[in-house]
Amino acid sequence: MSPHAAPTPILPRERGREEARVWSALAQIIDPEMPINLVDLGVVYGVELDGRTVRVRLTFTAMGCPASEMIMGDIRERLLAEPGVDQVVIDVVWDPPWSSSRLTPEGRDVLLAWGLSV
């Protein structure tokens, strides 16, 4: 899948059951710097299942994101805890670049409540 596809977060119900499970797992991971999960933050561009391998297309809110290693570590740890997953491959993509327009409405509310203007 090209990194240009699927620029907006896709709701779990629109995916197959297995992929929905991966999206739900990703939605349990909280950003290390802000009280928002990765799906609501809109940094997950896509999820693909290939046998026992999960492929995640991920971006960061800034190229100099100081939490990028932590976030990728959290994703690996969480997805490897899912039954039937042996390998997690993370493709970090920068195109299209992240902007606040990628926040879900829930994510926007959370960040506004936290004091960020989005």
Added chain:
Amino acid sequence: MESSNSAAFDGLLKRGELIESVSEMTPDYLRELKHTLIVSGDTELISAPAYYLAARKAPSVNAFMTGIAIIQDELAHAHIAYHILEELGESQEALIFKRDPKAFRYPYAFDVPLESWTELVVANAMYDQAGFCLLGDIHEQCSYGPWKRGLVKVMAEENFHLRNGRNWSKRISQAGGAAKEELQRAVDWMFPLTVEWFGLPDNLKQHSAQLDYRLKGLTNDQLRQEWLATVVPFMESIGIRVPAHQENSHYALDYPFPSTFDAEQKRWDFNDPCSWDDVLKRWRERGPRNAEMVALFQESFSKFKVQP
């Protein structure tokens, strides 16, 4: 500076209300608030050069970015404290750039240099945990509204520092061999320094105006216990020894407290207990890198000033 009468002020405090302006304060409260803010601001500020000298040893570009981001956070946290001090009538410029290094009021631990990435991440796991306990208490209890509100984001950011400390400590311990030995050596000298960070034990501290004025809510020993209850189980869980153990509901130290510390060698002599007077003397004299750390942010201040 005007202040209201102390009966009205006592009423505000007793009702648990927040103090919002200088006009509501008594002179004693203002003095104690300033002192507490100076300790907090100085501690955050000095951690920046102290961490910077060690962050240069980061083992990857990403780790270096994390280290630099933590330093940026610490400077921002210092700025919050100094900004409030300015609103209370102090000069930020005088406080930061014109004070003698020995006049800074940060914990002695920062005068002992952090010289490796390992020592930096142990500082994130232990020093930042101490900061987290102290600031968390102020955030919950502080009677001065502007500071209490300013700490909301500080707490979230300190959490990020703790994570960096814990993730890396775990990773270094899992690496084993010389890496784990270096981690153990760092914990050996930094653990007792952080235990000391919380100050005199309660039985020697006769009176705390900070508690009376609800600038903080917990005593030195309560905060020390909170720190031990977090750090001891964590270090044990990653296979690192610490000189303390749990006894029922509290943590006991396995060495005489206080003990003698050789700052140049970064070594404690647990066979040489000392008095708190000795510790206070060591703190007053400051440690080996006090002048160097302060110079790191003071030295260029006047360079680009327009000459009168």
